[in-house]
Amino acid sequence: MARLRRNTHEPPLELGTLGTQQYAIDRLIEKLAGRGTLRIAYEAGPCGFWLERYLRSKGQDCLVAAPSLIPKRPGERIKTDRRDARNLALALRAGTLTAVHVPTPEQEAFRDVVRAWQQSKRDITAAKQRLKAFLLRNDIRYSGRATWNAAHRRWLSDSYSQAPHNKSSSKSSSMPSPNVSAAAIGSSAS
Numbered sequence: 001m002a003r004l005r006r007n008t009h010e011p012p013l014e015l016g017t018l019g020t021q022q023y024a025i026d027r028l029i030e031k032l033a034g035r036g037t038l039r040i041a042y043e044a045g046p047c048g049f050w051l052e053r054y055l056r057s058k059g060q061d062c063l064v065a066a067p068s069l070i071p072k073r074p075g076e077r078i079k080t081d082r083r084d085a086r087n088l089a090l091a092l093r094a095g096t097l098t099a100v101h102v103p104t105p106e107q108e109a110f111r112d113v114v115r116a117w118q119q120s121k122r123d124i125t126a127a128k129q130r131l132k133a134f135l136l137r138n139d140i141r142y143s144g145r146a147t148w149n150a151a152h153r154r155w156l157s158d159s160y161s162q163a164p165h166n167k168s169s170s171k172s173s174s175m176p177s178p179n180v181s182a183a184a185i186g187s188s189a190s
Contacts, residue, residue: 004089012089017081020047022054029058041092043067043084049102065091069098131156 004012018024032038040055041063055062071091076083091097103111128148135141140159144151 004093012086014082014085020051025051025054026058029055029060037061039063039092041065041088041097043070043088044100048108052102053105063092063097063099064102065097066100071096 004010018028029038039061042051042065044064044067049064052062052064065088070087072087088097132147142152142155144155146152
């Protein structure tokens with residue numbers, strides 16, 4: 001975290017790091033409140049936009065900056081919290097930061113659900129690709145026309161249950177039962 005005076009050209013004053021607990025944020029706002037109006041900027045990240053909403057509810061001017069649009073000097077590749085804070089403070093004072101759209105809590109929740117759904121679809125696709133690669137490596141071929149339909153899932157289940165390693169009477173096999181995996185993969189796919 002860094003602090004700058006608004007209309008001077010003095011270098012940023014390093015204040016250290018700040019946690020994301022509300023009491024720490026409140027304490028910092030109280031500490032800096034006597035020095036004039038605050039303008040706060042931070043990089044958009046994985047934590048969402050609750051901090052911007054919280055600071056606005058406390059009457060603070062807050063800008064959430066697009067990380068990819070923060071001005072950087074050529075060759076400046078080292079990224080630390082201290083450097084980021086200094087660069088954000090200087091860019092805020094210079095007016096060169098680009099703000100991102102801050103969604104409402106409902107929009108953010110919907111976006112989270114959509115992203116989770118998209119990730120689960122990618123996970124299913126990756127699991128299918130791994131299973132197909134395994135079958136291909138072991139020269140196990142499906143003779144039907146469509147894959148991942150009910151007939152294909154039955155074939156996968158039957159093929160695995162008839163495999164030589166499943167016919168042993170040993171219960172200490174560390175290999176999980178793919179009957180469940182193949183059915184789960186096929187049932188949630190389109």
